[in-house]
Amino acid sequence: MPQSVTSLPADYPGNLYVVAAPSGAGKSSLVKALLEIDTRLMVSISHTTRAPRGQEEHGREYWFVTPDAFGQMIDHGDFFEWAEVHGNRYGTSRAAMEQRLRDGHDVVLEIDFQGALQIKRIFPSAVLIFILPPSWEELNRRLCRRGEDTPEVIAQRMVNARHEVAQARHFDYIVVNALFETALFDLKTIVHAQRLKYSTQRLSRPAVFDALQLS
Secondary structure (H helix, E strand, O other), X not given: OOOOOOOOOOOOOOOEEEEEOOOOOOHHHHHHHHHHHOOOEEEXXXXXXXXXXXXXXXXXXXXXXXXXXXXXXXXXXXXXXXXXXXXXXXXXXXXXXXXXXXXXXXXXXXXXXXXXXXXXXXXXXXXXXXXXXXOHHHHHHHHHHHOOOOHHHHHHXXXXXXXXXXXXXXXXXXXXXXXXXXXXXXXXXXXXXXXXXXXHHHHHOHHHHHHOOOO
């Protein structure tokens, strides 16, 4: 079951962007492309109990740990949030996240909807973004084209996706990934708009606000 932890301060100068999507919607590809064009963003690497896939490397896509090690981290309160997804556990390091936000870095986190909603309760300033496929048919085609899963696994992912997509109404922003370039532009626009909010500018540019005697 997901873990509850103490709320984080709302006055960190860094922004936290949380991106969730059903498997196959293109979340990882979009975030990777966003990181390539936005040097101010840092990715938060989650811990997971699942095995690496394809060319994934320890410390790059995920920190791959044993179930026992993951359990010990839960007991020690090391996770900002954690959840079980498709039979595996995923968690976000609390210490690493807090330090980056405190230092003024913008952080993007790819997680499932359970973790995203946990984070919103813990850190209300987090920006939640849900990536939608243009249709169920297209989502199924994308899962099949990946060539990573058996037909049985794909069928289960489609079942799970209907439950996951139903949670999109709880998110701040929706990006429909019909055309990759358009979806990437939309994602980039959300990130930039958040940086221009009054509350965000007040924290990131205090000297300007102080000079203009703005509270």
